[in-house]
Amino acid sequence: MLPVDLPGAVLGDGIDSPVPAHYGSPAREQRALMAGQALVDLSHLSLVTVTGPDRLSWVHNMTTQHILNLQPGVSTELILLTPEGRIQVPAAVIDDGETLYLITDVGMGEELYAFLQSMRFMLRVEVTLRDDVAFLGGIGTFDVPRAFITWRDPWPNVSPESVAYGEAPESHPAYGRERFIALLSKDELSDAVEEWEGSMAGMLAWEAQRIVDLRPRPALDPDEKALPHEWDWLRSAVHLNKGCYRGQEAIARTVNLGRPPRRAVLLQLDGSEERLPAMGSDILMGEKVVGKVTSRGRDMDEGPVALGVLKRNTPIDAQLTVDGIPALAEVIVNPDGRTDLSYERPKVRRV
Structure with a gap:
């Protein structure tokens, strides 16, 4: 049974309208989520995949994160910036050795796909905007039934090659949170929900926990003027010593001079x-x-x-x-x- 068909499911509104907002008790669902006993349907997110032998170096050269030697199964995140250094498309990133997965927020996959397609030139890469993948979110270190790969959120850790504008990881309210997004075939979502031994939580629970964890959401929090510094997003998404990329000068200038x-x-x-x-x-x-x-x-x-x-x-x-x-x-x-x-x-x- 799909999450939207489960008893008590109430759909959300706005950008979260395709998935359940709750199943009757958002507070109870949030407690189950925090205890590692609930999953959240995030299947309205977008996914862009990049294949080919040049995929890592190609995306590395255009975005804020150092992924040149990204090992299979290692999770990170990056931001595609405007030339002025403003946030355009953030993405959760994981590679399986053959495919680079770029998970983006609702409605942002098309923009990322169009940009990457425009920058292909003669490189050995193939870019695909996927519509065959579902997403289940959770908190904990367990495996999700039928997931073929799982992205584990680096927030609020600070990369050795970056810097924090807020609390150190050990003092941060999200320290040790272990948030994840599991990827599985849409055709297997119903079976995965039936095989899952816990409960389901809605987007109200997921969003409430995200907010108190101070975790910015790409489709809601940054506007067209936003700098990564304003959201403390350098800590997990920006490598400060990786060389040139679009928007890099603005990132460095604000870090050096301060005062976003x-x-x-x-x-x-x-x-x-x-x-x-x-x-x-x-x-x-x-x-x-x-x-x-x-x-x-x-x-x-x-x-x-x-x-x-x-x-x-x-x-x-x-x-x-x-x-x-x-x-x-x-x-x-x-x-x-x-x-x-x-x-x-x-x-x-x-x-």
């Missing part, structure tokens, strides 16, 4: 309200717009929460409102916009 214009925050929302703010709601400090909500959900422990971006110089302790709901912002990205690799700015002597 905005910073991601976790918003703790007033729990006395029965509603969540609308997606894209302005974040207000008094009457002044200082940011926008990008994701929101209801966590089993923390209650109503949201991710958003603020102007970098917004005070840490600012009293905020979102869609009429009082909110406090918790720091994700260091408000001074600097890392251990940023240059010290010379002090200006005023006469």
Whole structure:
């Protein structure tokens, strides 16, 4: 039986409308998910595969991650940037020795496929936008029935060749989370669900946990102006010493000089309200717009929460409102916009 046909399944809305939002109890489902006892139907995600002997070097040269010698079964992620260094398409990445799998968020596969097709030239690669693969997400180290490969999320680890704009991995709320996405044939999804000995959880549970784990979602959180630095995305998706790629100069300049214009925050929302703010709601400090909500959900422990971006110089302790709901912002990205690799700015002597 497919996940959407299971008893109690209620479909989501927006970009998650093709899959179940919940099966009757999002909080209970989130607890099962956290305990490694539930799977989530993520079959609305997109997949682009690249085959051929030049696949690793080709994608390596165009994106933010060092995958030149990526070993089969090793999970990582990368970002295709605009020439100005802004986020265009992030992708989860794993290779099986013959095929490179690029898992992208809802509706982003077409954009990645079109770009890669336009850059093929005479290289020995074949690019395919796949529609025959299903995805099941979970938390834990177990194997999913009938999965032929599983991507394991590197977040919140920091690559030795990158840097964090937020907490060190050991202090990060997502430390040790073991989130994964298992790939299986769509033809086998029903059998896999029937063979699975646990329960199913919906997207509300998956998204709530993602938000409190401070994990940006490609199709929701970054806008057309977003820099990886603003979401602390360098830690897992950007290699700082791999050489030239599209957008590399902007990445290096912001790392060296510091101070990206905005910073991601976790918003703790007033729990006395029965509603969540609308997606894209302005974040207000008094009457002044200082940011926008990008994701929101209801966590089993923390209650109503949201991710958003603020102007970098917004005070840490600012009293905020979102869609009429009082909110406090918790720091994700260091408000001074600097890392251990940023240059010290010379002090200006005023006469």
